[in-house]
Amino acid sequence: MRRLKLSLDSYLRRKPVYLEKPLREVGFVDDVIIDPKVGVLAVVSHGSRWGTWAFPYMHTQIANDRIIAEEHTKQSPRVFLSEGCFYQEMLGGKVIGPDGEILGRIKDIELVDLPTGEIAYRVSPPGLTGLWRPTFFVHASTEVVAESSRNIVLRVNVNAPIMAERAKANDVPRVQV
Secondary structure, three states: OOOOEEEEHOOOOEEEEOOOOOOEEEEEEEEEEEEEEEEEEEHHHHHOEEEHHHHEEHHEEEEEEEEOHHHOOOOOOOHHHOOOHHHHHOOEEEEEEEOOOOOEEEEEEEEEOOOOOOEEEEEOOHHHHOOOOOEEEEHHHHEEEOOOOOOEEEOOOOOOOOOOOOOOHHOOOOOOO
C-alpha cells in the first residue's frame, strides 16, 4: 500500500465538522492536536454556535468534503494538550540530530496514514542551504525519539539528506596544487 502525504493545513483545516447522529454541522476544523512522536491526537472544531471542542482522531471519519465526529467523544482541547501540541505551534520548530546538530526546521506536517493518524514532518534544511537543497521527510513514529518545546530530536539511525551529503563531502580526498 502506498503511503499518503496530505498536508494537515490544506487537507484538514477549515473543513466542516458534522456530528454523526443526527448529522448536523457544528463548525469547522480550526486546528489539529498532535503528539510529536506518534501522530494526530484530536481534531479541534470551532463554531460560533457550538463553541470550540476537540474530538479524538480515532472517533472521526474523514471524507473529502467533511469530517464526521461522534458527539459523545467531544472534550475540551486542554485534555489533549497534556499529551501533545497544536499543529500551528510545531511549524518552524527545529529538527535536531542525535548529535545535537540542527538538521533543519519543520516546514509542514503531513498525514501519511489516514486510519491511524500517523504523521511525517517535511523538513527544510537550515540557513541558505535550504534554498538549493530539497526538503526531506521525517516519519514521527519511527524516527522521532524525543521532543521539547518546539523541537524534535531524531534517532541515531535516521539518514537525512544533509547527513548523507556531509559524509560524502568528508570522504572526498583533497588535492593540493
